[in-house]
Amino acid sequence: MENFSLLHPTNSNASYRTLNKEALNDLSVDYICDALTKEQYERNSIKQLLINITDDEEVIKYRCDVFEDFLRFPKLRDDLSALLVKLNDLREIERFQKDTEASSLWQLVNRLREMDGYVDCITRIKNTLETIEVKSQGLLELKKNVQSIYNDSGFPELKKDIIDTLAKAQKLKSITLGVNLDDLLRPKSVGVISLNDKEFTDSGILKRFMKFTNRDSELHHGNDVSGFLSFHPSNPSTSQFGLGQFVVGAQQDVNHTMNSSLTGADPMSDALKNVVTDILRRTVNDIKSMLNRYVNVNGYSFVSLMPEIIFYIRFAELCDKMKKKNLPLCKAEVLPKEDRNCCLRDVYNLKLGIKSANGENLDIVTNDIDFNDDRRIYILTGPNRGGKTTITQAVGLAFLLAQNGIYVPATQMKFSPCDSIFTHFPADENDTVDLGRLGEESKRLAEIFSSASRYSLLLLNESLATTNVAEGLYIARDVVKSMRYLGTRAIFNTHMHDLARNLDEVNTTVKGDSKIESLVTGVENGQRSFKVFIAPPQGVSYAKDIAEKYGVTFDKIKKQIDRQRAAAPGSGR
Known part of the structure; x- marks a missing residue:
């Protein structure tokens, strides 16, 4: 179990790359994680798994199959959700075991708790996986592992030993103390008089004590406690008595006196801390004896599965909500990584899917996108607020989800994995003070090309959109040429329509096997359709449509002026 994972096959040698902070922000990763769960630990766990991507084809297929099982079987999710509570207990026990200040007794007791949680985890997972027909390699291997552990580890005997030994450790319910006081009624020494198997439930201790001390006839003279049960002195180093022995009088061995000032440590707490392990010596030995038979039993291997289970469950829950919205x-x-292809049908932005699943009334528009030998780089143009940013982000999120094994918001996706996703969205004005916006954006683009490869996915959103169009266009043309030469897949959405012109010339003169194509967002009857299609840049066509719709062409305005003049009384013009 130590090397087992639901995220990759055992002994996988896959390499991973972490998305940079710009990609995290531009793809709205935090927004997605917040939509999946309100628990901070879960959000952090999901984010760390989501942003570390691999282009290993076998790992991605492995994840896709595991997630499909989680999605197909609500019972699997329900049972493992209940298991998360037990796994969280094991995580807390693991933290406690690392506490060097904890006494050996408490460490042993928590070792028992760990083993009990381990047995419970194994049993629950075994019972769940035996009642559903999982198909993924990951869950079939998990099922085989837990069955082997359950059958080969003597679980019935282990469970019995845990119950019996925990009963011994937990038999102590209360302690009767003998406390010496000074003139100010401050405790100056303490000893254990008796160990009890029942809790002390009387809540009127202070009231009874004050009432008791108000009657001199009730005050006990001297310090002889021979009528009590065994007295265990608070100084284990000088103790000569074992658990359960009878000691006559409190005078003997009561020499562990702890002095303290009014602001000093509580002497009773210090005394108890020193005495408990000593007086429970036999219980400790019993626990050690039992644990020695199960030295190889370790529940912490299951703790490592906790983030993985959370990852799959929360995404499956989101997919269920989106399916209910049709x-x-x-x-x-x-597909093979080397092909650098992708076929997306009816893709839409995951963020819109989340909003719809949460009750917002949205008319979601889907699109088709292909990356292949005929077109691997798109220059996307169109009107403002026409959906350019939405579709650009949608493609990035589709790759991110697919490479994590999660279902994609589309009717079909066939893709060659990318080795990383690089984004270049408009810079925050606060980040451009030193270099200026054009300088800062150019610097970021240089950094992308220093890390990207022909297997990367580049998403540029209104990059180089400076007030000086000529400057931005000059750099943008070289960026497009560089993307072709590199051989990457890319979408560059921009308002610089001239960038999408004369692409045949660039494809012919620049060496490379990533052809550049012009993609536009559509307009129908003067309205944005949010559909994209391959076509030359529309230029002012959208403005013409808007002008025709609202009657602000010169011909229509001229006719209106002529009608008004003709209707004016006494007009001679």
Whole structure:
């Protein structure tokens, strides 16, 4: 179990790359994690798994199959959700075991708790996986592992030993103390008079004590406690008595006196801390004896599965909510990495899917996108607020989800994995003080090209959109040429329509196997359609449509002026 994971096959040698902070922000990763869960620990766990991506085809297929099982079987999610509580207990026990200040007794007791949690985890997972027909390699291997552990580890005997030994450790319910006081009634020494198997429930201790001390006839003279049960002195180093022995009088061995000032440590707490392990010596030995038979039993291996289970469950829950809104979702089909292809049908932005699943009334528009030998780089143009940023982000999120094994917001996705996703969205004005916006954006682009490869996915959103269009266009053309030469997949959405012109010339003169294509967002009857299609840049066509719709062409305005003049009384013009 130590090397087992639901995220990759055993002994996988896959390499991973972490998305940079710009990609995290531009793809709205935090927004997605917040939508999945309100628990901070879960959000952090999901985020760390989501942003570390691999282009290993076998790992991605492994994850896709595991997630499909989680999505197909609500019972699997329900049972493992209940298991998360037990796994969280094991996580807390693991933290406690690392506490060097904890006494050996408490460490042993928590070792028992760990083993009890381990047995419970194994039993629950075994029972769940034996009642559903999982198909993924990951869950089939988990099922085989837990069955082997359950059958080969003597679980019935282990469970019995845990119950019996915990009963011994937990038999102590209360302690009767003897406390010496000074003139100010401050405790100056303490000893254990008796160990009890029942809790002391009387809540009127202070009241009874004050009432008792008000009657001189009730005050006990001297310090002889021979009528009590065994007295265990608070100084274990000088103790000569074992658990359960009878001691006559409190005078003997009561020499562990702890002096303290009014602001000093509580002497009773210090005394108890020193005495408990000594007086429970036999229980400690019993626990050690039992644990020695199960030295190889370790529940912490299951703790490592906790983030992985959370990851799959929360995404499956989101997919269920989106399905109830009749939003399309699909399992991605993995193509060879070397092909650098992708076929997306009816893709839409996951963020819109989340908003719809949460009750917002949205008319979600889907699109088709292809990356292949005929077109691997898109220059996307169109009107403002026409959906350019939405579709650019949608493609990035589709790759991110698919490479994590999660269903994609589309009816079909066949793709070659990318080795990383690089984004270049408009810079925050606060980040451009030193270099200026054009300088800062150019610097970020240089950093992207220093890390990207022909297997990367580049998403540029209104990059180089400075007030001086000529400057931005000059750099943008070189960026597009560089993307072709590198051989990457990319979408560059921009308002610089001239960038999307004469692409045949660039494809011919610049060496490379990533062809550049012009993609536009559509307009129908003067309205944005949010559909994208391959076509030359529309230029002012959208403005013409808007002008026609609202009657602000010169011809229409001229006709209106002529009508007004003709209707004016006494007009001679």
